[in-house]
Amino acid sequence: MIASKKEVIKAEEGEIYDVELSEDLLKENQRLAEENKRLLNANGARAVDVMGSIGSGKTSLIEKMVQLLKNRYQIAVFKGDLTTTIDAELIARHGVETVAINTGKECHLDANLVKKALQKLDLKRINLLFIENVGNLICPAEFPLGSDKRVVVVSVTEGPYMVVKHPFIFMEADVVTVNKVDLAKAMNVDVKKLEKDVKTINPNATVVATNCRTGEGVDGVAKALGL
Amino acid sequence: MLAEAEKRGAKRVTEVQLVVGKLTFLGLEQVRFAYEVLTKGTIMEGSKLAIEEQEGIVHCSNCGYEGDFKYEDDPLYHVPVPTLKCPKCSNTVKIKAGKECTIKNIKMLV
Numbered sequence: 046m047i048a049s050k051k052e053v054i055k056a057e058e059g060e061i062y063d064v065e066l067s068e069d070l071l072k073e074n075q076r077l078a079e080e081n082k083r084l085l086n087a088n089g090a091r092a093v094d095v096m097g098s099i100g101s102g103k104t105s106l107i108e109k110m111v112q113l114l115k116n117r118y119q120i121a122v123f124k125g126d127l128t129t130t131i132d133a134e135l136i137a138r139h140g141v142e143t144v145a146i147n148t149g150k151e152c153h154l155d156a157n158l159v160k161k162a163l164q165k166l167d168l169k170r171i172n173l174l175f176i177e178n179v180g181n182l183i184c185p186a187e188f189p190l191g192s193d194k195r196v197v198v199v200s201v202t203e204g205p206y207m208v209v210k211h212p213f214i215f216m217e218a219d220v221v222t223v224n225k226v227d228l229a230k231a232m233n234v235d236v237k238k239l240e241k242d243v244k245t246i247n248p249n250a251t252v253v254a255t256n257c258r259t260g261e262g263v264d265g266v267a268k269a270l271g272l
Numbered sequence: 273m274l275a276e277a278e279k280r281g282a283k284r285v286t287e288v289q290l291v292v293g294k295l296t297f298l299g300l301e302q303v304r305f306a307y308e309v310l311t312k313g314t315i316m317e318g319s320k321l322a323i324e325e326q327e328g329i330v331h332c333s334n335c336g337y338e339g340d341f342k343y344e345d346d347p348l349y350h351v352p353v354p355t356l357k358c359p360k361c362s363n364t365v366k367i368k369a370g371k372e373c374t375i376k377n378i379k380m381l382v
Contacts, residue, residue, distance in 0.1 A: 070374070248364045
């Protein structure tokens with residue numbers, strides 16, 4: 046697992062030998078993520094990582110974003126899920142190149158899986174890539190993929206405390222969408238409070254209220270991403 | 273670690289020092305448990321796993337502050353929640369340390 050580049054120094058028989066390693070185990074993913082970003086940017090493409098709970102509306106957001114932007118950008122989508130290509134097919138029907146990434150058991154995408162998926166794309170033919178992560182508000186925060194921006198989708202149906210219960214992923218976000226706002230009243234959830242919770246943890250994040258069924262607010266998300 | 277120890281002709285590994293950032297998602301108890309399971313039957317079996325926790329360090333490009341996070345300490349949260357708000361000027365800070373998981377050194381018997 047660990048291969049130090051330092052020269053091997055021999056110690057005497059029976060001696061306790063203390064080896065300084067300073068090997069960061071999370072660096073490998075970081076390195077691959079930077080490699081992915083360089084490859085994309087060198088081909089004139091940028092990537093957006095879409096994260097959020099299971100059922101928060103990540104796929105719906107991407108579908109609406111694709112509809113909104115497909116005339117202005119050459120879009121491709123990576124769709125991460127444990128199994129099935131159901132969501133990938135939903136996105137593909139909008140006429141954009143879609144690669145399904147089935148992790149099998151892994152609860153998040155990592156830079157290596159994205160690297161493999163990138164090999165399936167003709168990067169010359171795209172300039173915008175959406176990467177939909179596996180539904181999860183915990184682990185994806187630890188694994189950068191090489192995206193230029195990270196979006197977190199949180200929906201009012203997850204209840205009023207979703208942001209404060211998962212602070213780390215919101216620290217990673219450039220844009221946060223509070224989705225399913227049409228159901229806020231029925232759920233007795235204050236959208237403004239969720240927005241305030243995000244801003245407390247990460248003052249730099251832009252918060253946009255959306256209804257990804259109708260497309261309400263989706264243009265705001267695109268704008269916040271500079272698209 | 274095992275490859276490193278074998279490369280250096282170790283008979284036994286006696287201690288491993290790990291630095292784990294407080295912002296990683298690693299549960300130290302789980303790390304210890306996994307370590308014990310993984311080292312069983314190898315020259316690392318029975319070795320001591322010393323874990324040093326690295327505090328989070330943030331840097332503010334606006335006022336130059338460098339140090340611990342500003343925490344939200346609402347009793348609702350139960351644990352203090354770190355935020356990216358600068359404790360001095362409320363600007364957004366960048367994380368400098370606390371996301372690492374580093375093998376600092378290995379002690380072995382040769």
